[in-house]
Amino acid sequence: MHRTPITLDDVAARAGVSPKTVSRVLNNEPNVRNTTRDAVLAAALELGYRPNRAARTLAGSRSFLIGHLHGRADRDYILSVNEGIHTACFQHGYVLLPEPLLDYNEGFVRRLQQFLQTAPVDGVVLTPPLTDHDPLLAFLAARNIPIVSISPEKVRKSIASVYIDEKEAAIAMTQHLISLGHKKIGFISGPKDHGASHLRTEGFYEQILKSGLKREACPQAQGDFKLKSGAIAANEMLETHPDITAIFAANDAMAAGAMTSAFKRGLSVPEDISIAGFDASPLGEALWPALTTIKQPVNRMAMAASLWLISGALARTEQPLRERFDFELLVRASTAPSREN
Amino acid sequence: MHRTPITLDDVAARAGVSPKTVSRVLNNEPNVRNTTRDAVLAAALELGYRPNRAARTLAGSRSFLIGHLHGRADRDYILSVNEGIHTACFQHGYVLLPEPLLDYNEGFVRRLQQFLQTAPVDGVVLTPPLTDHDPLLAFLAARNIPIVSISPEKVRKSIASVYIDEKEAAIAMTQHLISLGHKKIGFISGPKDHGASHLRTEGFYEQILKSGLKREACPQAQGDFKLKSGAIAANEMLETHPDITAIFAANDAMAAGAMTSAFKRGLSVPEDISIAGFDASPLGEALWPALTTIKQPVNRMAMAASLWLISGALARTEQPLRERFDFELLVRASTAPSREN
DNA sequence: CTGAAAGCGCTTACAG
């Protein structure tokens, strides 16, 4: 497995210093003369030295492991987050450990305990819905495990997080539709208990009213983020409000369902009706026409979250770290000027 | 992080034996008296002992790490494989490391080298398309890294693999459609260079001929496994062969595309036309009507693959391990008796 | 069948 097992001692010998000094340089500790530091770095580079993670873990207090605890979420989303964390870890000699925590009740404690025992992570990234699982947060806090949440539903004073402004994003999409001349727009909302879904709904109606459109002309239907619920919601909506010229769904899957219903009713997209989603899922990209949607920089958000963990920034600050990321309005083929124009 | 850092020495003291004996028991080594073994096991259990992975790795020759090298494949598939490997690892104190290898050319060597240096895995699970990436296989073989491939396109004499009989699965689906009275069935095949796609096509036409149906009545169109290609293929097919009553696509995404085209043409599914897919993707389940498809036991296949790695079965045998898994025909709402019946 | 000694490759105190 190891071709040339170069150790820290080899580097020390090569650089003409003690092992301890090499260790200092590698860990960016202070109190090393610059010339010494350079000599060590040069020696390490020449030898192609790579620190042994197991040895560092055993001797020290870090494991160089970052966990991603996730529940039952969109699988593409989970994988995207994994990729972002992985990128950050890879660059810093850390390793990503994805850990599904599907039992939200009793089982999660035993499972988490076993996970932490075989893999004592230096920190965890949390994604919804685990970002808002109070017993889990308490469990981690009790063990002093650093946490960064991605897009938590509720803001918690003590937990670092990265997020986008969901409401502003919904407003941007609504404005996009309005600027295309749409005046009667249906909205398909997500699950009631989903915080982001709430904010999206809020943003939609806020912009509708702000633009002087009539609220009654813009029906709302409730979905559950799944494709089928979007199809059903759109179908009912087109039945009761046949004059709507656009539908905005709170996620891509429901938008895809809405598209299906439009097709079934003989409507063309976007000629007869514009359809917009939210989340920039691969599904929305694969659709035909491709879905206009909102894109979160999931990768960059996940990278930022894990970098806080890796750099120890989290441990250093008193006030909880928090960073807002910009969303992106992806205008694709599923939205076009209103047929009423 | 550690609440009660119970060590092997603690267990030894409690059981009244030497640390070496505890080590023997934990590693299932021979030459331990049964009473001794039981005493050690009891002591370990009472103390809630968990071996320290870092220490075992540093002292021994195992890392307790299993890698999943994957390329650009269906993301749901990747995640399902991860889950299967994770389950097996979790039960045996191993850890899963997913490693995306997206650069199939020069870059993969450097990347893989860095990966193996920070994470010297005890073995890797390969999924398509990496299962058939010769330079990668050579690289791994040169370093004596145990490999298990899941559904490789080509069977390689020296590499262990798990798979399903793709051709038989296609035959089963074809027979399902024929038994519903369909006599004119279109087939949408996958990418030319995809081995499994070939086998599915082969199975389809073999069963068509075997059942006495006319080959000319069963058009074939080429897709690329993406939704849009299925939509285009189906659209052309319905143009040139308006009398077909069923479409069988070589994967779910293309079947979803075909469904879209059917809707756009005012056809009902399954009343006017039956549509079948392959792979049991979440997309196919979400569709409305839900897609009849072929399900591979991806989870079990991934578990089996990683267990070979974990148990060391791979190192012990001379002849390459190989196991065929049974597929499942999932009859859902998208297929029904032919309208010609 | 069992154990005492040495060592894996680092970091932690501690000393200077």
Add this chain to the structure above:
DNA sequence: CTGAAAGCGCTTACAG
């Protein structure tokens, strides 16, 4: 600013 010693918790030879 730098280093010598001890130790992290296991497994590897080796001995008996």
